[in-house]
Amino acid sequence: MSTFLGIPRRAGATPEAGPLRGSTTFPKAARTALADTQLRANLGHATRTIRGKRAAVVDEVPDWEQLRDAGSAIKADVMARLPELLVQLEENVTARGGTVHWARDAAEANRIVTDLVRATGSREVVKVKSMATQEIGLNEHLEAEGIEAVETDLAELIVQLGGDRxxxxxxxxxxxxxxxxxEIFRRTMPGIDPGITDSPRELAMAARAHLRAKFLSARxxxxxxxxGVAETGALTVVESEGNGRMCLTLPQTLITVMGIEKLVPTWRDLEVFLQLLPRSSTGERMNPYTSMWTGVTPGDGPQEFHLVLLDAGRTRALADEVGRAALHCIRCSACLNVCPVxxxxxGHAYGSTYPGPIGAVLTPQLTGMGNHSDPNASLPYASSLCGACFDACPVKIDIPQLLVHLRARAVETEAADRHERHLPPSAEAAAMAAASWVMSGEKRFGLAERALGAGRLLAGKDGRITSAPPPLSGWMRSRDAPAPPKETFRQWWARTHEEEDRT
Amino acid sequence: MSSTDPQDAGGGSTARDEVLATIRAALEATKGHEPGQAPREYRSTGEHAPGSEAVLELFVERVEDYKATVLRCDPDAIPETVSDVLAQWGASHVVVPPDFGVEWLSSGQVRITTDDGSLTPEDVDAVDAVLTGCAVGIAETGTVVLDGSGDQGRRMISLVPDRHLVLVHADQVVQTVPEAVARLDGTRPLTWISGPSATSDIELDRVEGVHGPRTLAVVLVG
Known part of the structure; x- marks a missing residue:
């Protein structure tokens, strides 16, 4: 892996927490989450529902696999031609009356958006649900600058009003x-009917009433x-509630923050993704609303349009020839819904805006991984490698392969960090080195096998080993192992094939 | 070129140059995928012709599945059918796009406002319903697409009213998404509509009708 360019090591220091990094490692955070029975019930119910819906609408598409192949190949082509496609997009957006800005990192993107909002004189913005602005912590930044950002997607509103993540x-x-x-609505929505029930319809209507005036007056x-379509400069937002249409249509100024990987080369390519995305995501044949716009349309919609192209670690991921496939992601979340972990x-256990299987491979690449104290270095291990995510992915990202690849990178980073700090190798690295020595000599391997029998002393009545002394205690905390058999395969072979061996 | 980062004025490499240079360096240092034509072995057309009875039936079924209302009628029955829907809604004030052509609509009971481009969101919020045409209908997904043409109007007028009636002509309905994409002009402002606005954000339990029109009716002509 000498070609790898990115991931600076942060020897010693634990990196700062933020929208892409939690404050504890995944195993610790997961243990806390697992103790929350309400959370597990809510998640179990929701993911079961969405899995059923997705399966039904995917099954009725006769060419689903061909669409996945096309989607995967189009995204690979985008990565290979990213510079020329970005320039083409910029030219077309500009030619149609938009203005394009480039942001190297989150701070730069936040600064650009803040300046653009300031220039309008407005102290308030309405927001369409967006992972990119979540990832850069735009709302918090705007708030610190005295600008209120109002989330208009129902779920985002629930999160915002609840002071939640x-x-x-x-x-x-x-x-x-x-x-x-x-309870969140009753506590935080001014003028809400205190007798409101918990029916989803009533709650949705409360959100409609709450946001209506904001939509009509937002600037x-x-x-x-x-x-983003390079060929035409068209941008696309898919949504359900109409809050997206409100934000994209009514205000005078529209600012769109887009990751540089969100490109497709041609208008025609959307015929692939508009089939893959809704079915994978909400389990619908088509989401209720999809808006597409190109620059500024005189007399229709925002008359000032700004596009902010965001790097923020994407080029770091691009520099890893295996890991870059994570940039193909179209944010459908099918992999989350099928993932047993x-x-x-x-989602909170992952500590990142991007949770679940795709988050476990995307987040560490966007931020870089430090040593074992970096929560993001634990994310590639947040998986049992069962492969359900790969099967569900509409653009065929081989997430298990990426997880294994990033685990190797995490181990390399840790080893380099220890070497730099003159520390002995980790228990895992020492064990792997010892295993390699033992397994490379037949005599040594035979002796080791005989010693395995000692493992039987650790096993419980069910024949499982659930704890072990250090240095294995950490490993055993989240795993158990079968007790070794009384006789190994090689011992059995030697005993039953004695005659043959002699001949 | 067109990059306008105010922060970068005054020398040094711009964010644009730096991002592009970093991407090029990353691509050169790795043997990533070669640029190439994507395989397009998926269906680019359906087995049924646009406007055929099979396509229309599928379109009706799929639009209704979103809890939208679909009414089929002959061209000469449009006025009566539309009037019936408006009466059922109790809509006494409707907005229409500039080239919708409403001379056929018996305006006795219904006040009709034609959008001349001067209506504000508040004006449109005060009407009961909007009537528009469409650019294309998609049977498999139960979708209608509006492209801002004269019979469809500005995006605002088909968004703010609480009820939306879309007139779809049989020859506008195709079976598949690729057929629709081929018919559309990707540089126009497009709105793809599949049923009334909806949300599944509470326990993934679908609720029809949030911020967009809470009621959608499709009148399929022919």
């Missing part, structure tokens, strides 16, 4: 049930983008 890419409030949402909107631990 999103836990799912598509349904950020998936960890909340209707009774909890009712500035901030959105993300699901796709996500279903039990929930």
């Amino acid at each position: 999103p836990s799912h890419i598509l349904v950020p409030a998936i960890h909340r049930n209707r009774a909890e949402i009712r 500035v909107a901030v959105s993300g983008a699901n796709f 996500y279903e039990r631990a929930g």
Whole structure:
């Protein structure tokens, strides 16, 4: 892996927490989450529902696999031609009356958006749900600058009003049930009917009433983008509620923050992604609303349009020839919904805007991984490698392969860090080195096998080993192992094939 | 070129140059995928012709599945059908796009406002319903697409009213998404509509009707 360019090591120091990094490692955070039975019930119910819906609408598409192949190849082509496609997008957006800005990192993007909002004189912006602006912590930044950012997606609103953090890419409030949402609304929505029930319809109507006046009077909107078409400069936002249409249509100024990987080369490519995305994401044949716009349309919609192209670690991921496949992600969240680890631990345990299987491979690449004290270095291990995410991915990202690749990188980083700090190798590295020595000599291996029998002393009545003394104690905390058999295969072979061996 | 980062004025490499240079360096240092034509072995057309009875039936079924209302009628029955829907809604004031052509609508009971581009969101919020045409209908997904043409109007007028009636002509309905994409102009402001606005944000339990029109009716002509 000598070609790898990125991931600076942060020897010693634990990196700062933020929208892409939690304050504890995944195993610790997951243990806390697992103890929350309400959370597990909410997540179990929600992911089960969405899995069923997705399966039904995917099954009815006869060419689903061909669409996945096309989606995967289009995204690979985008990565290979990223510079020329970005320039083409910029030219087309500009030619149609938009203005393009480039941001190297989150801070730069936040600064650009803040300056643009300031220039309008507005102290308030309405927002369409957007992972990119979540990732850069735009709302918090705007707030610190005296600008109120109002989330208009129902789930984002629930999260914002509850002073909470999103836990799912598509349904950020998936960890909340209707009774909890009712309580949040009653506490935070001025003028709400105190007798409101917890029926989803009533709660949705309360959100409609709460946001209606804001939509009609908003002067500035901030959105993300699901796709940007290089060939035409068109941007696309898919949504359900109509809050996206409100934000993209009514204000005078629209500011869109888009990751540089969200490109597709041609208009025609959308025919692939508009089939893959809704079915994978909400389990619908098509989401209720998809908006597409190109620059500024005189007399229709925002008359000032700014596109902020965001790097923020994407080029770091691009520099890893295996890891870059994570940039193909179209943020459908199908991998979250099928993941047994996500279903039990929930999104907050990942500590990042991007949770679940895709988050476990995307987050460490966007931020870089430090040594074992960096929570993001634990994310590639947040998986049992069962492969359900790969099967569900509409653009065929081989997430298990990426997880293994990043685990190797995490081990390399840790080893280099220890070497730099003149520390002995970690127990895992020492064990692997010892195993390699033992297994490379037949005599040594035979002796080791005989010693295995000692493991039987550690096993419980069920024949499982659930704890072990250090240095294995850490490993055993989240795993158990079968007791070794009385006789190994090689011992059995030697005993039953004695005659043959002699001949 | 067109990059306008105020922070970068005054020398040094701009964010644009730096991002592009970093991408190029990353691509050169790795043997990533070669640029290439994507395989397009998926269906680019359906088995049924646009406007055929099979396509229309599928369109009706799929639009209704979103809890939208679909009414089929002959061209000469449009006035009556539309009037019936408006009466059922109790809509006494409707907004229409500039080239919708409403001379056929018996305006006795219904006040009709034609959008001349001067209406504000508050004006449109005060009407009961909006009537528009569409650019294309998609049977498999139960979708209608509006492209801002004269019979469809500005995006604002088909968004703010609480009820939306879309007139779809049989020859506008195709079976598949790729057929629709081929018919559309990707540089126009497009709105793809599949049923009334909806949310599944509370326990993934679908609720129809949030911020967009809470009621959608499709009148399929022919």
